[in-house]
Amino acid sequence: MQYVLYFRVSTKKQGESGLGLDAQRAYVDHYYTGKPIIGEFTDIRSGKTISKRPQLKQALALCQQEGATLVVAKIDRLSRNTELALLIYRELEGRLESCDIPNLDKFTLTLFMAIADRERELIGLRTKQALDQKRLRVGEWRTGGPNEKKAAAGLLGAQVSSExxxxxxxxxxxxxxxxxxxxxxxxxxxxxxxxxxxxxxxxxxxxxxxxxxxxxxxxxxxxxxxxx
The missing domain is CATH 1.10.10 (Arc Repressor Mutant, subunit A)
Structure with missing residues (x-):
């Protein structure tokens, strides 16, 4: 069995500092040192899509070309989106391994991805709450003025659309x-x-x-x- 390693961090700052990458490499080195590694790819991108992660696309192409197994340190480094992770799993015909999930199969992948997906939602919620609190502190949401009702209606509409x-x-x-x-x-x-x-x-x-x-x-x- 041959292996292709894939790492991902979300920001340029993390990529430059090694923050996050060092931990991922430590996981992979612990389990895969001495095994045949034919490629290593690193994206400094959000995990929302494949289209904006050129290194992941190259890693998947190499796996399909050589019949190799894709390896990630943690499953959320592959994606926090359940459907996307399952799509990759199908494309690789199950040749996917993650250091945090022993004996990975479709059933366990689905369960772990559901949890990761939920965490992605919670991260977004915490970020929104923090921004709302900051706006309140700096007085961005002032009352009064001729456009107050229009602004309120716009905010309500955006909230309903989001929900x-x-x-x-x-x-x-x-x-x-x-x-x-x-x-x-x-x-x-x-x-x-x-x-x-x-x-x-x-x-x-x-x-x-x-x-x-x-x-x-x-x-x-x-x-x-x-x-x-």
């Missing part, structure tokens, strides 16, 4: 997990328990029950069938 987008994104992630768990033979009640344990919520911020899981799964199957 709708979050609901759709949560549903897509839940659907991906449901599809994987159904393929693994789990029943709808069992899947509802898995979703709740992973912190998923329905669009109304409730826990999942078997009926909702079945409905979401059937809708996802219909979308796949119709292509919409």
């Amino acid at each position: 709708m987008a979050d609901d759709n994104e949560n549903s897509r992630r839940a659907s991906a997990l449901i599809d994987s768990l159904r393929a693994g033979g789990l029943s709808y009640p069992q899947i509802a328990q898995q979703l709740n344990a992973a912190g998923f919520k329905t669009p109304r911020n409730c826990t999942f029950i078997a009926t909702q899981v079945r409905r979401l799964h059937q809708r996802a199957l219909l979308l796949k069938k119709t292509g919409y």
Whole structure:
């Protein structure tokens, strides 16, 4: 078996200082020293997409060309997006290893990615809360003035749009997990328990029950069938 190493940090500052990269290399060196490494790639990019990570695309191309296994130190260095991680897993036909997940397979990848996905959401929420507090401290949200109602309406509209987008994104992630768990033979009640344990919520911020899981799964199957 041959291996291709992939590292990622989110900012240029981290890349220049080695912050984050050193820890990732320590993980990989511990488990893969002495094994046949045919390539090493490092991106200084966000983990949201593949298109903006040229080094990852090169790493994947090399893996496919040589039949090699892609190695990451932690699964969130590959991505914090469940669908993206599963797409990479399928493209590599399962030739993916992560130092923080022994015996990685599709089932464990889906569960760990759901947790990483949730952490990405929490990071965004914490960042937004910190910015809101800063705006309050510097007095950016002043009252009064002729455009106050218009500004308030704009903020409300943006908030509603954001909440709708979050609901759709949560549903897509839940659907991906449901599809994987159904393929693994789990029943709808069992899947509802898995979703709740992973912190998923329905669009109304409730826990999942078997009926909702079945409905979401059937809708996802219909979308796949119709292509919409």
